[in-house]
Amino acid sequence: MRAGRDVYLVAEREVRERIRSRAFVVSTAFTLLLVIGVLAVLAFFSDRPPPAYHVGIVGQPSSGLRGALDLAATANGALVSTEPLADRAAAEAALRRDGVDAALFDDGTILIARRGNPDLESMLTLAVRQATFVERLAEAGFDPDEVQDLLLPAGRVQVEALEGGGADGDAGLAVATAGVVVLFVVISSYGQWVLTGVLEEKANRVVELVVAAVPARRLLAGKVAGIGLLGLIQLVLLIGIGLGAGVTLDLFELPRTAVATAVWTVVWFLLGYAFYAVIFAAAGSLVSRQEEAQAAAMPIALGAVGVYLATFVVVLPWPESVGARILSLFPPAAPIAFPARIALDAVAPWELFLGVALMVAAVYGVVRLAARVYAGALLSSGARLGWRKAWRAARHVAAG
Amino acid sequence: MLELQELQKSFGEVRALDGASLTARPGRVLGFLGPNGAGKTTAMRAIFGLVALDDGRVSWEGKPLGREERLRFGYMPEQRGLYPRMRIGEQVAWLGRLHGLAAPEAGRAAASWLDRLGLADRRRDRLEQLSHGNQQRVQLAAALVHHPEALVLDEPFAGLDPMAAEALAGIIREQAAAGVTVVFSSHQLDLVQDVCEDVAIIDRGRVVLSGSLEEVRRRAPHRRLDLALEGDAEWSPGVPGVERLAGRNGLTTYLVPAETDPAALLADAARAGRVTRFSFQPPTLSDLFREAVER
Numbered sequence: 001m002r003a004g005r006d007v008y009l010v011a012e013r014e015v016r017e018r019i020r021s022r023a024f025v026v027s028t029a030f031t032l033l034l035v036i037g038v039l040a041v042l043a044f045f046s047d048r049p050p051p052a053y054h055v056g057i058v059g060q061p062s063s064g065l066r067g068a069l070d071l072a073a074t075a076n077g078a079l080v081s082t083e084p085l086a087d088r089a090a091a092e093a094a095l096r097r098d099g100v101d102a103a104l105f106d107d108g109t110i111l112i113a114r115r116g117n118p119d120l121e122s123m124l125t126l127a128v129r130q131a132t133f134v135e136r137l138a139e140a141g142f143d144p145d146e147v148q149d150l151l152l153p154a155g156r157v158q159v160e161a162l163e164g165g166g167a168d169g170d171a172g173l174a175v176a177t178a179g180v181v182v183l184f185v186v187i188s189s190y191g192q193w194v195l196t197g198v199l200e201e202k203a204n205r206v207v208e209l210v211v212a213a214v215p216a217r218r219l220l221a222g223k224v225a226g227i228g229l230l231g232l233i234q235l236v237l238l239i240g241i242g243l244g245a246g247v248t249l250d251l252f253e254l255p256r257t258a259v260a261t262a263v264w265t266v267v268w269f270l271l272g273y274a275f276y277a278v279i280f281a282a283a284g285s286l287v288s289r290q291e292e293a294q295a296a297a298m299p300i301a302l303g304a305v306g307v308y309l310a311t312f313v314v315v316l317p318w319p320e321s322v323g324a325r326i327l328s329l330f331p332p333a334a335p336i337a338f339p340a341r342i343a344l345d346a347v348a349p350w351e352l353f354l355g356v357a358l359m360v361a362a363v364y365g366v367v368r369l370a371a372r373v374y375a376g377a378l379l380s381s382g383a384r385l386g387w388r389k390a391w392r393a394a395r396h397v398a399a400g
Numbered sequence: 401m402l403e404l405q406e407l408q409k410s411f412g413e414v415r416a417l418d419g420a421s422l423t424a425r426p427g428r429v430l431g432f433l434g435p436n437g438a439g440k441t442t443a444m445r446a447i448f449g450l451v452a453l454d455d456g457r458v459s460w461e462g463k464p465l466g467r468e469e470r471l472r473f474g475y476m477p478e479q480r481g482l483y484p485r486m487r488i489g490e491q492v493a494w495l496g497r498l499h500g501l502a503a504p505e506a507g508r509a510a511a512s513w514l515d516r517l518g519l520a521d522r523r524r525d526r527l528e529q530l531s532h533g534n535q536q537r538v539q540l541a542a543a544l545v546h547h548p549e550a551l552v553l554d555e556p557f558a559g560l561d562p563m564a565a566e567a568l569a570g571i572i573r574e575q576a577a578a579g580v581t582v583v584f585s586s587h588q589l590d591l592v593q594d595v596c597e598d599v600a601i602i603d604r605g606r607v608v609l610s611g612s613l614e615e616v617r618r619r620a621p622h623r624r625l626d627l628a629l630e631g632d633a634e635w636s637p638g639v640p641g642v643e644r645l646a647g648r649n650g651l652t653t654y655l656v657p658a659e660t661d662p663a664a665l666l667a668d669a670a671r672a673g674r675v676t677r678f679s680f681q682p683p684t685l686s687d688l689f690r691e692a693v694e695r
Contacts, residue, residue, distance in 0.1 A: 002467075002468075006498070009497055009498055013486075017483070021485075200483075201483075204481045204483065205479040205481025206481040206482050206483055207481075208477040208481070209482070209495070209542065211450060212450060212470070212473075212475045212477070213470075213471060213498045213499050379445075395452060396409075396411060396451060396452050397450065397452055
């Protein structure tokens with residue numbers, strides 16, 4: 001019970017002192033404003049007008065073509081205007097000078113300047129097929145106008161997907177991207193807070209007084225827990241405000257994966273933070289002066305940036321690739337890469353289980369390693385210690 | 401009773417403790433004295449489990465000293481330090497809670513010690529807003545807040561002005577009078593001989609001399625004679641065993657065998673000139689230390 005009380009007292013002090021500090025208030029407010037700002041900018045640019053196409057018509061089009069074009073345009077959320085063109089040469093010329101986006105011939109040919117706009121191609125194909133269909137029905141004796149009316153309700157077709165990618169794709173990617181950024185920022189900034197906190201205790205030499213009463217490992221646990229709680233609060237605020245603002249600004253509908261992603265983001269934050277925070281703590285215990293904080297944090301911060309970039313380059317574009325799978329199972333990268341794959345709905349349950357298991361094992365390993373280095377280095381002063389030296393110095397420290 | 405028995409500790413090639421032993425008794429002040437690097441800090445850290453001993457035992461009231469008992473000790477490490485941005489009232493109270501006090505009791509004890517040390521109106525200030533001297537007082541409050549049964553102070557007088565040193569000596573004596581076991585270390589042997597009742601003198605990891613101050617001084621084979629003669633008169637002692645130690649400002653110091661009769665010395669000196677100063681007393685701790693380590 002003593003251990004729990006010690007850890008609680010240390011954590012409580014961390015939370016109380018930091019919540020009062022200007023640095024915490026400012027950084028939290030700044031991050032939240034940043035998220036809201038980014039979402040607002042996205043909302044502004046996502047209000048794009050519907051695409052408008054100008055289509056040239058060569059020869060005598062069938063009577064239903066005009067109606068079919070309108071129908072297809074409506075179905076695609078596009079606007080279509082037409083102009084008659086004399087012949088193929090005129091059509092080609094108009095296409096070359098961008099006078100029209102496409103030309104339709106009365107034999108059913110669709111002429112475009114170059115491939116690359118599948119929306120336009122499919123829309124025109126649909127229109128031509130429908131016009132031909134209406135024409136044939138008319139030839140068979142049906143009234144073209146009635147036929148046209150019959151086709152109307154089919155103007156909008158709902159597509160439902162069994163698996164992700166389809167309708168959720170964009171929103172899923174947005175959530176995944178935001179998750180990667182937020183996780184990286186929160187894990188690395190709060191991890192570095194642990195480092196500076198450890199270093200502060202050493203530099204101010206208060207640590208000897210504290211470890212005379214509280215074993216070094218409990219001090220480490222309390223510090224990591226206290227700062228982690230603040231990180232968790234900030235993360236939950238970010239997720240809540242981010243999703244809330246996104247929905248309010250009509251930026252996205254909550255994708256199906258949103259809730260699961262949010263929950264898993266918190267789980268992976270806790271694992272990732274624990275992993276990085278204890279390494280940062282050990283690194284902080286190796287130096288004795290505030291000026292050395294940057295140098296101490298550098299290797300770890302670089303590692304975190306590395307997995308962050310790798311997640312951007314590999315996981316976000318190809319969440320189901322071998323590279324993404326490996327990254328998301330590799331403990332230092334997993335806390336950032338895994339939630340992204342979850343948001344993109346690209347994770348098999350066994351993978352998640354394996355990933356969490358590997359991560360928990362890795363956290364256990366680094367806690368063992370880092371706690372010993374921390375305990376060994378805590379009472380050293382003067383020159384920067386190496387990891388190995390601190391590991392060996394732990395032999396001289398009685399109560400770990 | 402706090403006992404250190406045959407403590408051994410090496411850091412690589414360096415032997416910090418080489419069989420050091422000492423005993424501190426309740427209600428008494430033990431001065432743990434010795435030059436810098438003699439092993440005082442290592443021994444004190446060993447009391448708090450901050451150093452893994454190669455051998456030897458630390459015991460309290462006859463039993464091995466454990467974590468629970470240690471929480472009832474007050475500690476002032478050689479490396480002073482507290483949280484610079486934490487308010488001192490909260491800081492001292494927090495340290496009290498760390499040593500097992502409940503929050504309300506810790507708050508009361510912190511307030512009462514800070515009042516006592518003249519910091520009543522600074523309780524809500526951050527440590528870094530205080531002068532160096534006041535920070536030292538907070539450090540003392542931190543060692544005392546949880547009503548410790550034993551006080552272990554590593555170089556508590558270092559860097560104090562005479563007023564602050566006198567105030568600290570008063571608190572140390574008062575704690576001992578209340579039954580607390582007090583150990584403090586110092587490398588300035590003579591400055592603290594008024595404060596302690598018992599001494600343990602350490603050199604190169606071994607305690608070379610220990611006991612009550614009075615007994616240790618009485619047991620010494622020499623006495624210290626300070627003598628001044630009028631003018632530049634020179635005394636060539638006619639008494640056997642007198643050894644000239646040093647002379648400064650007309651005052652000359654001699655070491656003489658303890659059994660020498662002071663009256664005979666005075667009479668012998670008076671033959672050389674008019675005696676303006678004459679003091680015959682037990683050796684200082686520095687003298688004893690020199691004798692013990694023979695250098």
